[in-house]
Amino acid sequence: MRLTNEEQDFLDGKHGAILRKTMETLVRYGDMYDAECLVPLDGPVHLVCSFGMPALKPLSRIMKEMIDAGIRTKLPFTADPQPLDYENVTANQQEQEMYQLLYGTQKEYESMLAKLGLKDENAYTCACYFDEVGNTPKFGDHLAWAESSAVVYANSILGARSNRTSGVMEFFSGIIGKTPKFGFLTDEGRKADWIIELKTSSLPRPQILGSAIGMKVVEKVPYIKGLDQFLGTELTPAVKDYLKDMGAATASNGAVALYHAENLTPEAKKDGAGLIRENAPVYIIDDAELERVVKSYPILWADLNAKPERAFVGCPHASFHQLTEWTEIFEKALRETGSDKVAVDTIITSAPDVIAKFKETEHYDRLLKTGVKVSHICPLMYMSNPLCAKKSIITNSNKLRTYSTARYVDDETLVNLVVKEGF
Numbered sequence: 344m345r346l347t348n349e350e351q352d353f354l355d356g357k358h359g360a361i362l363r364k365t366m367e368t369l370v371r372y373g374d375m376y377d378a379e380c381l382v383p384l385d386g387p388v389h390l391v392c393s394f395g396m397p398a399l400k401p402l403s404r405i406m407k408e409m410i411d412a413g414i415r416t417k418l419p420f421t422a423d424p425q426p427l428d429y430e431n432v433t434a435n436q437q438e439q440e441m442y443q444l445l446y447g448t449q450k451e452y453e454s455m456l457a458k459l460g461l462k463d464e465n466a467y468t469c470a471c472y473f474d475e476v477g478n479t480p481k482f483g484d485h486l487a488w489a490e491s492s493a494v495v496y497a498n499s500i501l502g503a504r505s506n507r508t509s510g511v512m513e514f515f516s517g518i519i520g521k522t523p524k525f526g527f528l529t530d531e532g533r534k535a536d537w538i539i540e541l542k543t544s545s546l547p548r549p550q551i552l553g554s555a556i557g558m559k560v561v562e563k564v565p566y567i568k569g570l571d572q573f574l575g576t577e578l579t580p581a582v583k584d585y586l587k588d589m590g591a592a593t594a595s596n597g598a599v600a601l602y603h604a605e606n607l608t609p610e611a612k613k614d615g616a617g618l619i620r621e622n623a624p625v626y627i628i629d630d631a632e633l634e635r636v637v638k639s640y641p642i643l644w645a646d647l648n649a650k651p652e653r654a655f656v657g658c659p660h661a662s663f664h665q666l667t668e669w670t671e672i673f674e675k676a677l678r679e680t681g682s683d684k685v686a687v688d689t690i691i692t693s694a695p696d697v698i699a700k701f702k703e704t705e706h707y708d709r710l711l712k713t714g715v716k717v718s719h720i721c722p723l724m725y726m727s728n729p730l731c732a733k734k735s736i737i738t739n740s741n742k743l744r745t746y747s748t749a750r751y752v753d754d755e756t757l758v759n760l761v762v763k764e765g766f
Contacts, residue, residue, distance in 0.1 A: 344370055344373045344374050344378050344379065344380060344381070344523065345379060345380045346370070346380070346381070347381075350366065350381055350521070353365075353366040353519065354366045354367060354370060359412065361408055361409060361412050361414060362414070362518070362519070365515050365518050365519060366519055368512070368515055369381065369512070369515055369516065369519060369521070369522070369523060370523075372509070372512055372523055373523025373524075373525065376523065376525040376526065377525060378523035378524050378525040379524055379525070380523075380524050381519075381521040381522065381523055381524065382485050382521060382522060382523075382524045382528060383485065383520060383521050384417070384418070384485055384486060384487060384516060384517070384520055384521060384522060385480070385481070385483075385484035385485050385486070385503075386418070386478065386480045386481075386484050386486055386503070387416070387418040387419055387420045387421065387462070387478050387517065388416060388418075388420045388486070388487050388488065388513045388514065388516055388517035389420060389421045389422065389423075389471045389478060389486075389488045389489070389490055389493055389513065390420060390421070390422040390423065390456070390489070390510075390513060390514055390517075391422075391423050391488075391489035391490045391510045391513065392422070392423070392510050392511065392514075393422040393423035393424060393425060393426075393456075393467055393721075394423075394425070394426045394445075394446050394449065394452070394721075394724060395446050395447070395448035395449035395450070395451060395452030395453065396445060396446060396447075396448065397444075397447050397448050399448075402511060403448070403451075403452070403455070405511075406455045406459060407455065409459060409518070410455060410458045410459060414459075414518060415458075415459055415460040415518075416459060416460035416514075416517035416518055416520075417517060417518070417519075417520035418460070418517070418520075419460050419461065419462040419463075419466075420460055420461060420462060420466070420478075420517055421461075421462055421466040421467070421468065421471035421476060421477075421478040422456060422461060422466060422467055423467065423468070423469050423490055423721060424467050424468055424469055424660065424692070424694075424719060424720055424721035424724070425449070425453075425467045425719060425720060425721070425724075426442070426445075426446050426449065426720060426721060426724035426725070426727075427442060427446060427449065427720060427724075428718045428719060428720045431690060431716040431717065431718040431720075432690055432716075432718050432720055432725060433688075434728075434731070437730060438728055438730045438731060441728050441729065441730050442728055445727065445728060446724075459514075460517070462477070462478070464695075465694075465695035465696050465699070466478075466695075467694075467695060467719065468660050468693075468694030468695065468696075468697075468719070469490050469492055469493060469658075469659045469660055469721065470492070470493065470496075470587070470659050470660040470662070470694055470697075471490075471493055471694075472493060472496055472497060472501065473660075473662060473663075473694055473696070473697055475663065475694065475696040475697045475699075475700050476694050476696050476697070477696075479501070480497050480501055480503035481501070481503065482501065482502035482503065482609055483502060483503065483504065484501075484503040484504065485503075485504050485505075485522065485524075485528055486503050486504065486505035486522075487505060487506070487508050487512070487513045487516035487517065487522035488505045488507075488508060488513055489507065489508045489509060489510045489512070489513045491507060491591070491594035491595060491598075491600070492587070492590065492591035492594055492595070492659040492742065493659075494506075494507050494508075494594070494600050495590040495591070495593060495594045495599055495600050495601065495602065496586075496587055496590055496591075498527055498533075498600055498601040499586065499590055499601055499602045499603070499604075499608050500578065500583060500586050500587070500590070500608060500609075501609070502608070502609035502610055504527055504528045504533070505527060505528075505600075506522075506525070506526045506527050506528065506600065507527075507594075507598065507600040508522070527600060527601055533564065533601060533610065533618070534564065534618055534619070534620050535564045535565060535566035535603055535618050535619045535620060535623060536560065536563035536564050536565070536620055536623055537559070537560045537563055537564070537565045537566065537623055537624055537625075537626060538565075538566050538568065538619060538623050538624070538625045538626070539556055539560075539565045539566065539567040539568065539625075539626050539628060540568050540569060540625055540626070540627045540628070541567060541568060541569030541570055541572075541628050542569065542627055542628065542629045543628065543629055543630050543633065544630055545573070546573035546574070547628070547633055548633075548753055548754075549585045549586070549588040549589035549592065550588055550589070550592050550739065550740065550741040550751070550753075551592075551633050551636055551637055551741070551753075552589055552592070552628065552633070553588070553589035553590060553591065553592025553593040553596065553741065554592045554593075554596040554636055554741045555628055555632060555633060555636045556589075556592075556593045556597070556599065556602070556626075556628075557592060557593035557594065557595065557596035557597025557598070557599050558596050558597055558636070559597070559626050560593075560597060560599060560626070561597045561598055561599075562597065562598040562599065562600070563599075564599070564601050564602065564603070565593075565599065565602045565603070565626075566602075566603045566605065566611070566616075566618060566619050566623070567602060567603065567604045567605060568605045569605070570604045570605070570607060571604065571605060571606040571607050574604075574607060575607075576606045576607055576612075578607070578608075580662065580664040581664060582607070583662075584662050584664055584665055586604070586607075586608075587659060587662070588659070588740075590602065591658070591659045591740075591741070591742045592741040592742060594742075595741065595742040595745045595746065596741060596745055603618055640744065640751055642750055643748040643750070644735050644748070644750060645733070646735070649735040650687075650735065651687050651735050651736070651737045651750075651760050651761065652687070652688065652734045652735050652736065653687065653688045653689070653690070653734060653735075653736050653737075654687055654688070654689040654690070654736070654737045654738065654757055654760070654761050655690055655692065655722040655725075655736065655737075655738045655740065655743060655749065656669060656689070656690070656691045656692070656738070656739055656740070656757070657690075657691045657692035657693055657722070657740070658692065658721075658722045658723065658738065658740035658742050658743040659740075659742065660692055660693045660694050660697070661691050661692065661693045661697075662693070662697065663693075663697050663700055663701060665691075665693075666691065666693060666697070666698075666701045666706065666710070666717070667701075667704070667706045669691055669710070669715070670706045670709050670710040670713070670715075671706075672754075672758060673685065673689075673710065673713040673715055673758065673762075674709065674713060676758045676759070676762045677713055677762060680762050680763065682762055683714075684712075684713060684714030685713055685714040685715055685761045685762055686761060686762060686763065687737075687760065687761040688716075689714070689715045689716070689761045690715070690716050690717070690718050690722075691710075691715060691716070691717050691718075692717075692718050692719065692720055692721070692722055693717060693718075693719065694719065695719045698717055698719060701717070722738065722740070722743050722747075722749075723742075723743055723746050723747060726743065726746075726747035726748065726749060727747075732747065732748045733748075735750070736748070736749040736750065737749065737750050737751075737752050737757055737760060737761075738750070738751060738752070738757075739751070739752060739753060739754050739757050
């Protein structure tokens with residue numbers, strides 16, 4: 344990999360042993376992928392590891408060495424959500440004891456993140472690109488992110504450039520302020536390998552469409568045709584929410600880090616079919632294909648007919664627009680059934696900064712009156728507790744379904760279940 348004189352100085356140890364090791368790691372990482380050089384980061388990194396797990400001793404040791412040496416990231420960074428919020432996501436004594444084993448060093452870890460350059464105490468969300476959070480890249484920006492749903496959003500909807508970077512490696516890139524140039528940081532790497540032809544009778548659920556695409560193309564780049572007939576050609580807040588949830592499903596049900604949507608996403612608007620590689624295979628998605636995909640999902644509950652004990656909405660984190668929308672959805676469902684509150688413990692997760700903005704509106708109190716709670720946690724981190732994994736949890740998130748024992752249901756079904764308490 345070609346290095347500048349300044350980069351070689353880091354590699355030669357002229358700026359200290361810690362930065363030498365950090366640079367050496369980045370260079371080895373780049374060499375593995377035949378990177379031509381390092382490129383400066385245009386925006387902050389986003390750390391995928393936001394949880395203090397006692398098992399992560401090597402990472403803690405590295406971070407402590409950097410803190411002792413006065414080393415920080417070049418720009419203030421954001422991190423994935425925190426794992427716990429007992430006020431809004433209750434846990435019994437045994438569950439809390441298990442969480443202590445899982446995340447027993449959480450406070451210490453968060454203290455280290457603050458010393459290493461964390462943006463602020465609210466900078467914990469998988470959706471760091473929300474305007475309220477402030478880690479929003481611009482078109483063409485070079486990034487080093489690891490969170491799968493954030494990477495696919497930044498690449499696809501914003502037109503920024505990030506590989507699906509390994510966890511911790513994005514932290515090292517933030518320290519040096521550079522990342523190896525390969526893959527999605529190159530024009531060639533951003534070309535589409537697949538053509539997706541959407542031939543459904545109506546707009547598909549984003550979670551199912553993303554799931555179908557992800558399972559078919561895996562880590563390749565899809566070029567989606569036909570989505571604009573339903574969504575239009577402008578990235579409105581509602582359209583960005585749809586693409587956010589669709590992209591998260593492509594990234595979790597497969598490993599998609601970039602997709603293009605014809606006449607809709609920025610690079611597809613700019614370059615059109617010129618993005619498609621020659622002889623790219625075609626995957627046709629119609630109503631029957633989506634039904635097949637849904638029926639393929641395993642249900643991991645011990646009792647398939649159990650009543651839901653808890654429902655999660657917001658994985659990835661819900662936007663401000665989605666919080667207001669869900670408020671009205673739950674209010675309407677309760678009015679139609681003559682109920683005052685939901686019958687199942689229901690939690691919508693969102694970014695702390697988004698929640699703070701939401702609390703300033705009348706919709707916040709209205710949502711609480713329905714019995715629904717709002718939390719900043721990562722639902723996946725909740726489900727990682729083996730005691731909680733045994734519960735009958737439902738979700739409208741295909742990402743959470745993929746990574747846990749939670750049972751996927753569509754939005755309408757979820758609302759009916761939490762209002763009527765059962766299938």
